[in-house]
Amino acid sequence: xxxxxxxxxxxxxxxxxxxxxxxxxxxxxxxxxxxxxxxxxxxxxxxxxxxxxxxxxxxxxxxxxxxxxxxxxxxxxxxxxxxxxxxxxxxxxxxxxxxxxxxxxxxxxxxxxxxxxxxxxxxxxxxxxxxxxxxxxxxxxxxxxxxxxxxxxxxxxxxxxxxxxxxxxxxxxxxxxxxxxxxxxxxxxxxxxxxxxxxxxxxxxxxxxxxxxxxxxxxxxxxxxxxxxxxxxxxxxxxxxxxxxxxxxxxxxxxxxx
Amino acid sequence: xxxxxxxxxxxxxxxxxxxxxxxxxxxxxxxxxxxxxxxxxxxxxxxxxxxxxxxxxxxxxxxxxxxxxxxxxxxxxxxxxxxxxxxxxxxxxxxxxxxxxxxxxxxxxxxxxxxxxxxxxxxxxxxxxxxxxxxxxxxxxxxxxxxxxxxxxxxxxxxxxxxxxxxxxxxxxxxxxxxxxxxxxxxxxxxxxxxxxxxxxxxxxxxxxxxxxxxxxxxxxxxxxxxxxxxxxxxxxxxxxxxxxxxxxxxxxxxxxxxxxxxxxxxxxxxxxxxxxxxxxxxxxxxxxxxxxxxxxxxxxxxxxxxxxxxxxxxxxxxxxxxxxxxxxxxxxxxxxxxxxxxxxxxxxxxxxxxxxxxxxxxxxxxxxxxxxxxxxxxxxxxxxxxxxxxxxxxxxxxxxxxxxxxxxxxxxxxxxxxxxxxxxxxxxxxxxxxxxxxxxxxxxxxxxxxxxxxxxxxxxxxxxxxxxxxxxxxxxxxxxxxxxx
Numbered sequence: 059x060x061x062x063x064x065x066x067x068x069x070x071x072x073x074x075x076x077x078x079x080x081x082x083x084x085x086x087x088x089x090x091x092x093x094x095x096x097x098x099x100x101x102x103x104x105x106x107x108x109x110x111x112x113x114x115x116x117x118x119x120x121x122x123x124x125x126x127x128x129x130x131x132x133x134x135x136x137x138x139x140x141x142x143x144x145x146x147x148x149x150x151x152x153x154x155x156x157x158x159x160x161x162x163x164x165x166x167x168x169x170x171x172x173x174x175x176x177x178x179x180x181x182x183x184x185x186x187x188x189x190x191x192x193x194x195x196x197x198x199x200x201x202x203x204x205x206x207x208x209x210x211x212x213x214x215x216x217x218x219x220x221x222x223x224x225x226x227x228x229x230x231x232x233x234x235x236x237x238x239x240x241x242x243x244x245x246x247x248x249x250x251x252x253x254x255x256x257x258x259x260x261x262x263x264x265x266x267x268x269x270x271x272x273x274x275x276x277x278x279x280x281x282x283x284x285x286x287x288x289x290x291x292x293x294x295x296x297x298x299x300x301x302x303x304x305x306x307x308x309x310x311x312x313x314x315x316x
Numbered sequence: 317x318x319x320x321x322x323x324x325x326x327x328x329x330x331x332x333x334x335x336x337x338x339x340x341x342x343x344x345x346x347x348x349x350x351x352x353x354x355x356x357x358x359x360x361x362x363x364x365x366x367x368x369x370x371x372x373x374x375x376x377x378x379x380x381x382x383x384x385x386x387x388x389x390x391x392x393x394x395x396x397x398x399x400x401x402x403x404x405x406x407x408x409x410x411x412x413x414x415x416x417x418x419x420x421x422x423x424x425x426x427x428x429x430x431x432x433x434x435x436x437x438x439x440x441x442x443x444x445x446x447x448x449x450x451x452x453x454x455x456x457x458x459x460x461x462x463x464x465x466x467x468x469x470x471x472x473x474x475x476x477x478x479x480x481x482x483x484x485x486x487x488x489x490x491x492x493x494x495x496x497x498x499x500x501x502x503x504x505x506x507x508x509x510x511x512x513x514x515x516x517x518x519x520x521x522x523x524x525x526x527x528x529x530x531x532x533x534x535x536x537x538x539x540x541x542x543x544x545x546x547x548x549x550x551x552x553x554x555x556x557x558x559x560x561x562x563x564x565x566x567x568x569x570x571x572x573x574x575x576x577x578x579x580x581x582x583x584x585x586x587x588x589x590x591x592x593x594x595x596x597x598x599x600x601x602x603x604x605x606x607x608x609x610x611x612x613x614x615x616x617x618x619x620x621x622x623x624x625x626x627x628x629x630x631x632x633x634x635x636x637x638x639x640x641x642x643x644x645x646x647x648x649x650x651x652x653x654x655x656x657x658x659x660x661x662x663x664x665x666x667x668x669x670x671x672x673x674x675x676x677x678x679x680x681x682x683x684x685x686x687x688x689x690x691x692x693x694x695x696x697x698x699x700x701x702x703x704x705x706x707x708x709x710x711x712x713x714x715x716x717x718x719x720x721x722x723x724x725x726x727x728x729x730x731x732x733x734x735x736x737x738x739x740x741x742x743x744x745x746x747x748x749x750x751x752x753x754x755x756x757x758x759x760x761x762x763x764x765x766x767x768x769x770x771x772x773x774x775x776x777x778x779x780x781x782x783x784x785x786x787x788x789x790x791x792x793x794x795x796x797x798x799x800x801x802x
Contacts, residue, residue: 124710124711126709127704149712149714152709152710152711153712154708156710156711157705157707157710159706159707161703162703163703163704163706163707164707165707165708165722165726166703166726167722167725167726167729173476176555176708176711176713176715176721176722177711177712180713180717181711181712181713181717198559222707226711226713229711229712251615281361
């Protein structure tokens, strides 16, 4: 097991290993228990979509995975890091996990380029030159190379979310988390963001997505997990979940969203 | 309890030592600290006096402190070979300063009363006081009998108030106790009071200066004026005063001084508004300089303390948060004036050492300002979208990095307008320091209209100076804001 305090080695080396292991995870806010014992594994390179009604605990589960929410009981293992262990340096864990938010959360006091170079220069101590060069490559990849010096508030929603993805990728994470990444977008901009996510999936990035885009989940997911009332009610391949749902809750949910 | 007090003294002593270090240059620049009198090698005594008690003490158009008390004290110092340094601070403030040993003696046209003799030691009498009633010319009032049902202005805590209270037993009138002769005169001229009661020489001097009042009663002898020291302290100073006074009375110099002020040689100030402007501007500019200096120093300290307490209030540590909350509650929940009196008069008695008026003034303004700035800082940081910190944390930035690089730049941008507002409020609040005799702009104005009785015009000039100063200051601050927070 790598030393969590100093490790910058990859979370896992073996493609067959479960890079995320969630063991009987419970999370309460005060008296309100949101997650009531979640068990799940995600393999390296796997794309998992989490679906479920609002308030079911989808986003909370995702936020637990990179330590934005503390764990009440149970554990989450990211490779050799246990998030329930108080001695684990969360910043070390977060170097391996990128996150994209529903409302983009770009830094309005910085340019697009500065948004992307902030973490590599601050956390990885890259030189400005190296960080900027890599940032421009990432902007090219998401199709926004001409927006390097723009301010976030001058961008459209779709452009903002693509910058946010580039910003997360700049840390070269092994896992990407997407928290309803297209929910705040106008319909005509959803496609450009999904396109970027699709290309990441094709490159073999390990991803967990909370999404309302059922068609997209069906297309890119290796597995789909249905959460309701704080537990995973059902999971399996997209064909199985969407084509042959077994539980009444999932059938009910699908009948409302499809 | 005892330990608590010692600890408090220790903390304050440290703070004050620090402030004194920063303020030494400012204090040296204060022209009020010149010593005057006899032998340049002689002992220096600090003498407290009233600000606006013409003709006993007031400032001439050049801004020099003059008057019967002042000239007499200087002549006695000359005769006896010691030196004096005057602090003009208002009558009640001077008495408090004497009790606090902030000054060695007080000469302020103070009547020798039994009450005061319990607390202070008086010299031989140097002037025999008389009280009189004055009203607007042609008012038809000729005595107490004409004041039934009216309001009468008296000077707070003085013999005039005592006399009026006595007369109240036979006549039915209201008493309006005010702090300064000029305020009393304005109160009568504006119709708030029908008449005023004050010392005869003071009213006579005012009439000579064109106050527009007339004497309407026979003078009432009140007793004698004396120079005073704290009970049991500075007895050698008291002895020198008595001996010097005796010498001057024998040589005739004493009478010369009296004639100079109440002999009726000078007339009302004949100058036009522009002439008044020209003569008062030098003194007002000294006041403006002091106002800007004390505001600048206080705001810098308030910013440092405000940031510190603001972050403490945001801390997850319950003790730090408690300290910050207490500090803010205390200084936001109490008037500035209370702290000015406390730091200048109260604290020296706790510490047993005098405190410079600059230190007391800066403590007052900066601690009050810090309480408000702490809340501005806390509010601004909290109003930054929590998603910003979450995004920074999810990029593996440490708490400190995320605060410095992401949250604070946005918080500062939001707090700038409130900080500019706070600066303006502090600049205006600095005028409250006139109550402890700090030579800021409004204080200088009082000195001027106390001598020439042109209250309204001088106040208009001062208001214009404040307005322009604040207008320029906000303009500058907004310009800086635009440059920094693009």
